[in-house]
Amino acid sequence: MAESVVLVAEARDGRGTRAARRLRKQGFVPAVIYGHKEETVSVALHTEDLEKAIRHGARVVDLQAGGKTEKALIRDLQWDHLGKELLHVDFTRVAADERVTLTVPLEIRGIAPGIAAGGVLDQPLHSLHVECLAVSIPDRIRVNVNELQLDAAIHVRDLVLPPGVKVMDDPDAIIVHVTAKQVEAEAAAPAAPAAEQAEPELIGRQKAAEEGEGE
Numbered sequence: 001m002a003e004s005v006v007l008v009a010e011a012r013d014g015r016g017t018r019a020a021r022r023l024r025k026q027g028f029v030p031a032v033i034y035g036h037k038e039e040t041v042s043v044a045l046h047t048e049d050l051e052k053a054i055r056h057g058a059r060v061v062d063l064q065a066g067g068k069t070e071k072a073l074i075r076d077l078q079w080d081h082l083g084k085e086l087l088h089v090d091f092t093r094v095a096a097d098e099r100v101t102l103t104v105p106l107e108i109r110g111i112a113p114g115i116a117a118g119g120v121l122d123q124p125l126h127s128l129h130v131e132c133l134a135v136s137i138p139d140r141i142r143v144n145v146n147e148l149q150l151d152a153a154i155h156v157r158d159l160v161l162p163p164g165v166k167v168m169d170d171p172d173a174i175i176v177h178v179t180a181k182q183v184e185a186e187a188a189a190p191a192a193p194a195a196e197q198a199e200p201e202l203i204g205r206q207k208a209a210e211e212g213e214g215e
Contacts, residue, residue: 005056007064010043012030012043020087024085028046028047029086030088031045032089032091050089051086054086059073060072060073060134071093072092073091075090096134096135101168103129104137105126108176114152118150118181124173125169133164138162148176151179152177155175156173157171
């Protein structure tokens with residue numbers, strides 16, 4: 001679980017694409033804070049501070065804005081089409097004892113013995129929808145595959161979850177399994193013998209010869 005960090009948010013007045021682009025050039029990221037039946041507030045945060053918090057896995061932060069500090073969940077991050085520049089952030093107000101729902105990534109740990117037996121590791125599920133306290137959000141959920149044999153699978157129901165974390169996904173869903181390697185397709189059938197390939201031409205010549213005899 002990542003610890004909450006403090007971020008300073010400055011009020012912003014300008015709205016729209018031009019204003020947002022101008023903020024980003026000045027080293028800020030436009031954002032909004034909403035929730036708890038309070039008004040939505042438009043703010044700007046230092047890009048460097050925000051990206052640092054995200055790299056360290058922060059999900060809940062202490063936002064200092066308008067002379068007060070409030071806990072907020074990083075609900076949505078908008079990146080450019082290359083995934084390099086942070087364009088906008090949505091924060092949701094939360095309380096320390098409030099349960100929230102969000103997506104948490106899965107992390108595979110270990111080496112499955114089924115691979116040594118000729119299998120291939122496949123991971124159909126890469127994240128989970130969970131419900132937990134806002135201050136107890138896991139940065140990731142680890143999946144140990146050290147005992148995963150060939151043709152075996154680890155399902156959602158098999159996970160050992162952190163205290164207080166409830167998974168909302170189908171318990172029978174497969175997270176990771178080891179399957180046998182696909183057998184390569186059989187070689188294409190050999191081409192027909194040359195004599196068989198030439199048969200249509202021979203028939204055509206025979207027919208022409210017969211027509212010539214009748215003249």
